Amino acid sequence: MSFISVKNVWQQYGDQVVLEGLNLSIAEGEFCTLVGASGCGKSTFLRLLLGQEVASKGTIQLDGQPLAKEPDSTRGVVFQRYSVFPHLSVLDNVALGLELPRSGLLGRLFGAAKRDARDQAATLLHKVGLDHALDKYPTQLSGGMQQRLAIAQALIMKPRVLLLDEPFGALDPGIRKDMHALLLELWRETKLTVFMVTHDLSEGFNLGTRLLVFDKVRIDPHAPGAYGARITYDIPLNSDRRAARVALDSLKTA
Template sequence: MSALTIENVWKEYGDQIVLEDISIEIESRAFVALVGPSGCGKTTFLRMLLGQEQQTRGTILIDGTPLPREPGPDRGVVFQRYSVFPHLTVLGNVLIGKEMLASPYSGRLFGAARKQAAEEARALIAEVGLEHALDKYPAQLSGGMQQRLALAQALIMKPKVLLLDEPFGALDPGIRAEIHTLMKRLWHENPMTVVMVTHDMREAFTLATRVIAFERLRDRPEEKIRYGATISRDIPIWPPRIAGMASLIRPDRDGPVTQGQ
């Protein structure tokens, strides 16, 4: 399970209110896209789900339990800037999470444990289409390949929730379309909830099961200075997209995607 409950959440920095009274239920296996103008608090909201920021008021629950106050392996994240380690190979980047979790002091696995982790990492690297680049370093990869690597790096920990902060915004349109196809397949095949920040409305409606708009609704000048954004729209996608199931209307676009399709 990977359901999120956000109840009456506010985020303030001193006298400045960034997010105002956010309440939303995100069902398990949903793919939610957060949209809205720049500076309206979308990334701040994502950082609260990750545990990098704490809400000033309100409650955030994952499967009915208060969200841990620090980032953990139950929440993976991919940023717009390629969040990979430049000194590690593709295989090393995907392995590092497993190694740090099992051995936080040495950051290394040995023997049978390392062999098993390496096999799992290689399978995931193949799943994102980088099996030919196991021994390459990030500087030797294109932008699209680095984002595939970042996805593998996040998914190796089997997170309940995958958080995406404009992860495809810097990619060329053709590469972005390929990554969209990959992202759909990964969402269909992995038991996780996805929350994505994007400025691209087409991307939001192409990938998501719901599109949630953040907006500053207060119009008075003195309120605009002090008050932040809240949820102004919650738009379900039709026909519905359901993880692991093909759409009866658009199975080629909204169903599980197989290799080579």
């Protein structure tokens, strides 16, 4: 049985069909990279996987069960920008995920439970290379550090699926390389299933175990909204080649 199964999924807003007839079967631990022209529905597909929207037609199942109607802790998400809370410190941004669901009406956690949440957050922040910045605020961080924080925030709830929407698109190429190495390390360690949208084809080829290409194949000039994008290529990527490329890249930047 596949871990995530997408069956004949369509998404439509009013008259505009955005996605049509998507079918996918994803094994646990796969790292899918998603590419396609701007506006073809990649972010829409991630919102469907997150459970933020329900598909107009078709079904998405996780572990044989229909997706929960709302985003929950099985799925974490990182956007290109603004994933973190600007008014919270780095440590609080990450600890918050652990504190909120348990604290209920009482507000924040106290005592040992609170210390435990903060310890877990600090450990994860150490792993993403932010242990020197626990008390800083997001505006005091560089773009790359903010994305490290956003990744830690998404991972603290130990999701099984990580959704990344052009997470490194706003970063300089050198910083992006560091982020690739970090992401691969976290992926190997956690055995997460990853979906990552990128506009950088080489990023898509280098990072993923599987490249999904979204494209609109049918176009009616008289009815621009009539057809949506499909997955036109679904390319397995050789892991040895990926490892080789990452190794080469790190040599180049060393």
